[in-house]
Structure formats: C-alpha cells, structure tokens
Amino acid sequence: MQLSLILLQAAQTLEELKFLGIKIINPDDYVELLVRFGLNLLVTCFIVVVIYAKTSKRKDFYFTYIAISIVIFLLCFLLESVKIELGFALGLFAIFGIIRYRTDAIPIKEMTYLFVVIAVSVINALANKKISYAELITTNLLIMGGIFILEKILNLRQEISYRIIYEKIENVQADKKDILMEDLKARTGIDIKHFEIERIDFLRDVAYINIFFDINGNQKN
Numbered sequence: 001m002q003l004s005l006i007l008l009q010a011a012q013t014l015e016e017l018k019f020l021g022i023k024i025i026n027p028d029d030y031v032e033l034l035v036r037f038g039l040n041l042l043v044t045c046f047i048v049v050v051i052y053a054k055t056s057k058r059k060d061f062y063f064t065y066i067a068i069s070i071v072i073f074l075l076c077f078l079l080e081s082v083k084i085e086l087g088f089a090l091g092l093f094a095i096f097g098i099i100r101y102r103t104d105a106i107p108i109k110e111m112t113y114l115f116v117v118i119a120v121s122v123i124n125a126l127a128n129k130k131i132s133y134a135e136l137i138t139t140n141l142l143i144m145g146g147i148f149i150l151e152k153i154l155n156l157r158q159e160i161s162y163r164i165i166y167e168k169i170e171n172v173q174a175d176k177k178d179i180l181m182e183d184l185k186a187r188t189g190i191d192i193k194h195f196e197i198e199r200i201d202f203l204r205d206v207a208y209i210n211i212f213f214d215i216n217g218n219q220k221n
Contacts, residue, residue: 033077035133040124043140044069044117051147052113061110069117076125116147161212163198164188172200172207184211 048065120143127136164184166172171180185192190213198208 036077036124037073039137039140040069040073040121041066043120043124043144046144047113047116047120047147051144051151054151061113065113065117068114069121072118072121073125076122116143119143161210162188162190163208163210166207166209167205169200169202169205169207172197172209184209
C-alpha cells in the first residue's frame with residue numbers, strides 16, 4: 001500500500017516537472033504513444049514481411065516501407081494537436097503517393113503497398129479518443145485480411161518486362177511467333193508469358209522486343 005502511494009506521488013511529481021516550459025513526461029500520452037506505435041509497427045511488419053515478401057522478391061522496398069511507416073506515424077501522432085487532421089492526412093497521401101525515385105519508377109504494385117503503409121500509419125496515429133482500441137485493432141485486421149486475400153487466395157502475380165534487341169530478323173514474322181517465343185526463352189532462360197514487338201529496324205536488321213514474365217517465376221523449370 002505504501003509502495004503504491006510512493007509510486008503515485010513519484011509519478012505526479014515527475015509529471016509536474018518542466019524544462020523550458022515543457023513537461024518532462026506526460027504518463028498517459030507516453031503510454032498511448034508506445035501502445036499505438038507497437039500496434040502500427042506490428043501491422044506494418046506483417047504487411048511487408050509476411051504478405052509482401054512472400055509474393056515479391058523486391059527486397060529493396062522493405063526498408064522504404066517500414067521507414068516511411070515509422071516516420072509518418074510519429075509525424076501524425078505528434079502533430080495531432082495541431083488540428084489539421086483530414087487536410088494534413090490528404091496532404092501526406094498527395095505527397096508520398098506521387099513519389100518517383102530518380103533512379104527508377106516505382107511499379108504499380110509497390111506504389112499500392114506504399115499507399116497502404118501510409119494509410120495504416122495515418123489511421124493508427126490520428127484515431128481520436130472516440131475510437132476504442134477494439135475498433136482500431138479491427139480496422140487493422142480488416143486491412144491485413146483484405147491484402148492477404150488479394151495476394152494468397154486470388155494468387156495475383158506481379159508481371160515485369162525487359163526490353164531486348166533481337167538480331168534474327170527472319171523470326172520476326174506473323175507466322176513464326178512460336179519459333180520466336182522458343183528462341184527468346186532459350187536465349188534468356190526466362191519463362192516468358194508473352195512478348196510485344198516494339199519496332200523493327202531494317203537498316204540494322206534488328207528488332208526491339210519487350211518480353212513479359214512473372215517476377216516470382218522468371219526462371220525456366
């Protein structure tokens with residue numbers, strides 16, 4: 001009993017301490033920060049590591065998704081009192097939703113996951129006091145479940161393409177599509193799903209062909 005009173009007095013004393021007019025700690029807000037941050041990080045890691053990682057070999061996006069999630073969550077949570085709420089959230093979507101890295105454009109599927117990560121972080125950070133933790137957890141579960149269904153049950157595949165220069169111009173004919181396909185597979189070692197002839201250069205006797213294949217099944221069996 002005495003220990004409880006001592007701890008309560010210590011917490012009250014600590015809460016009243018200030019430095020340059022700012023409280024050293026606000027226990028309730030601090031605990032809420034830790035709980036929400038833990039929930040958001042757990043959901044983000046599940047989406048990125050468990051769902052996204054199983055269907056994509058693009059490990060270069062792991063760091064991006066998790067880092068953006070952490071930063072967006074903390075930014076929204078700490079600036080919640082500014083009362084910019086919906087406008088602020090939409091501004092974040094607008095800024096990060098049109099990101100194009102100078103080295104490479106982000107594929108559509110990766111952009112979708114980026115949007116999901118940002119949305120989850122904003123939801124977990126800006127959910128007000130009227131929303132219970134049960135509702136917040138259910139919302140996160142619905143998002144994770146929806147993505148899981150799209151990836152696992154529908155078995156959606158991510159298709160990418162390469163542009164190659166093909167010199168056997170005699171195979172680039174309407175009646176030799178099968179021969180051309182087999183030659184492209186043999187040369188590249190890729191299980192090509194389909195191809196498109198971009199253009200033919202008769203001066204150089206070459207054709208520019210775009211080949212398409214699944215990112216998770218690009219090697220021939």
